[in-house]
Amino acid sequence: xxxxxxxxxxxxxxxxxxxxxxxxxxxxxxxxxxxxxxxxxxxxxxxxxxxxxxxxxxxxxxxxxxxxxxxxxxxxxxxxxxxxxxxxxxxxxxxxxxxxxxxxxxxxxxxxxxxxxxxxxxxxxxxxxxxxxxxxxxxxxxxxxxxxxxxxxxxxxxxxxxxxxxxxxxxxxxxxxxxxxxxxxxxxxxxxxxxxxxxxxxxxxxxxxxxxxxxxxxxxxxxxxxxxxxxxxxxxxxxxxxxxxxxxxxxxxxxxxxxxxxxxxxxxxxxxxxxxxxxxxxxxxxxxxxxxxxxxxxxxxxxxxxxxxxxxxxxxxxxxxxxxxxxxxxxxxxxxxxxxxxxxxxxxxxxxxxxxxxxxxxxxxxxxxxxxxxxxxxxxxxxxxxxxxxxxxxxxxxxxxxxxxxxxxxxxxxxxxxxxxxxxxxxxxxxxxxxxxxxxxxxxxxxxxxxxxxxxxxxxxxxxxxxxxxxxxxxxxxxxxxxxxxxxxxxxxxxxx
Numbered sequence: 001x002x003x004x005x006x007x008x009x010x011x012x013x014x015x016x017x018x019x020x021x022x023x024x025x026x027x028x029x030x031x032x033x034x035x036x037x038x039x040x041x042x043x044x045x046x047x048x049x050x051x052x053x054x055x056x057x058x059x060x061x062x063x064x065x066x067x068x069x070x071x072x073x074x075x076x077x078x079x080x081x082x083x084x085x086x087x088x089x090x091x092x093x094x095x096x097x098x099x100x101x102x103x104x105x106x107x108x109x110x111x112x113x114x115x116x117x118x119x120x121x122x123x124x125x126x127x128x129x130x131x132x133x134x135x136x137x138x139x140x141x142x143x144x145x146x147x148x149x150x151x152x153x154x155x156x157x158x159x160x161x162x163x164x165x166x167x168x169x170x171x172x173x174x175x176x177x178x179x180x181x182x183x184x185x186x187x188x189x190x191x192x193x194x195x196x197x198x199x200x201x202x203x204x205x206x207x208x209x210x211x212x213x214x215x216x217x218x219x220x221x222x223x224x225x226x227x228x229x230x231x232x233x234x235x236x237x238x239x240x241x242x243x244x245x246x247x248x249x250x251x252x253x254x255x256x257x258x259x260x261x262x263x264x265x266x267x268x269x270x271x272x273x274x275x276x277x278x279x280x281x282x283x284x285x286x287x288x289x290x291x292x293x294x295x296x297x298x299x300x301x302x303x304x305x306x307x308x309x310x311x312x313x314x315x316x317x318x319x320x321x322x323x324x325x326x327x328x329x330x331x332x333x334x335x336x337x338x339x340x341x342x343x344x345x346x347x348x349x350x351x352x353x354x355x356x357x358x359x360x361x362x363x364x365x366x367x368x369x370x371x372x373x374x375x376x377x378x379x380x381x382x383x384x385x386x387x388x389x390x391x392x393x394x395x396x397x398x399x400x401x402x403x404x405x406x407x408x409x410x411x412x413x414x415x416x417x418x419x420x421x422x423x424x425x426x427x428x429x430x431x432x433x434x435x436x437x438x439x440x441x442x443x444x445x446x447x448x449x450x451x452x453x454x455x456x457x458x459x460x461x462x463x464x465x466x467x468x469x470x471x472x473x474x475x476x477x478x479x480x481x482x483x484x485x486x487x488x489x490x491x492x493x494x495x496x497x
Contacts, residue, residue, distance in 0.1 A: 028398030031073040036060040040393040042092025043369035043386040046103045047440035050122050052411030054373050058386050059089045060393035066124045073376040073399040079124040091141050095152045095484050098177045103440050108138040117177045130177050136160045142200040144209045147236035151175040152484050157198045172236050182236050189215020199263035201272045204301040208234040214261040214276050223256035225278045231301050246276045246293050254280035264322025264331040265459035266354035271297045277311055294354050306354040323372035323381050327403025329464055336370055379405030406462045407436040415439035415488040417480035425495045435463040437480030447479040469496045
């Protein structure tokens with residue numbers, strides 16, 4: 001998910017995202033277009049009513065609206081919860097922060113400067129909000145269990161106004177909805193009102209969550225870009241690796257814009273890699289540009305520049321989503337611009353080795369927030385957007401029709417793993433394993449185990465592997481790892497012939 005910088009019109013998006021919209025080789029069908037009053041302040045996709053189908057939570061102005069999934073990607077009318085009058089929200093994430101089985105919401109607000117926690121009741125309503133003040137204005141948030149105590153923790157990217165002394169503040173979850181400040185990590189870089197630019201995941205395969213962010217350095221005459229990874233110690237503290245430089249070319253009379261970071265497994269080694277979008281803008285004229293740079297992880301905390309491609313003309317870095325868009329089980333990239341003049345949705349297909357080919361541009365868009373999630377449980381990832389309007393929020397759902405499904409997932413009411421193939425017998429010693437997983441919040445990883453030994457894993461909610469076993473009886477297990485906390489598994493005894 002990402003947050004945009006500018007509150008610009010999305011009239012073009014509403015017009016273009018009609019049923020049957022297409023992105024070159026990609027196609028989607030709209031099942032929801034809702035126009036809500038006031039500017040967007042957040043978007044979260046999760047199961048809020050334990051129905052087994054992902055719902056939508058949308059902030060527009062000082063109102064939180066829930067849209068419940070009625071099946072087939074269709075949604076009911078909004079159920080509204082008022083937020084504090086005069087508040088301005090900049091980001092929102094869903095998680096079960098108090099272990100009651102209900103999905104809660106964590107909201108970052110710049111006015112007042114605070115975090116708001118709404119504890120869910122599973123019926124579209126929430127308990128009275130819990131709040132705690134922040135030291136600096138928040139730009140984006142991320143969640144994860146950074147100290148391995150079974151509670152969801154919080155990372156906040158903060159930047160003082162008109163300052164380059166940004167930081168990442170880490171707050172440890174208490175398992176009740178409360179968070180306690182613990183660590184502040186320096187994250188130098190120009191201030192920006194861009195949202196997330198923050199990733200919490202395991203970059204070095206040690207089972208401990210790490211943090212990454214990108215920043216703009218140097219002087220206005222000679223700007224530089226970089227990203228920084230903070231390796232987790234597993235106790236809520238981190239050790240900072242040196243900044244990794246990211247190429248940046250600034251045309252004459254242009255001004256460097258802050259870079260934007262996205263994490264995803266781009267080379268299918270089950271370890272998240274990093275993409276950093278750099279770019280520049282010109283005051284009022286169409287002379288900006290941006291370029292995406294892909295860095296692959298070596299699994300030990302190091303990164304290697306792998307590929308790059310032009311990402312936009314006439315604008316600087318934008319927001320990004322990493323997800324499989326065309327159902328080939330490679331993690332692709334989608335960029336949604338917030339520029340009125342040049343804004344459009346752009347997609348790049350991953351060939352499986354962290355190099356990307358442009359699929360195409362389709363729609364005039366000034367989306368503020370977006371998510372990718374399988375809403376109709378057909379094994380394809382659908383696209384949800386909360387777009388900027390002229391003082392309104394445009395909530396748009398596009399149901400994915402691309403590619404052949406691998407393994408339709410189980411319902412998302414609880415954390416579950418599913419094994420589609422093989423059945424209880426095979427006709428050959430070489431066969432295909434197809435599996436999936438689901439949970440109220442989504443799946444971080446799937447693992448394939450054979451007779452107690454891990455044979456493969458993927459950083460996605462769909463798994464496909466060809467394996468060869470000796471003839472006889474074998475125990476095949478699929479483990480689904482939740483986005484934040486917990487695992488589930490399913491096991492099948494298979495007679496291999």
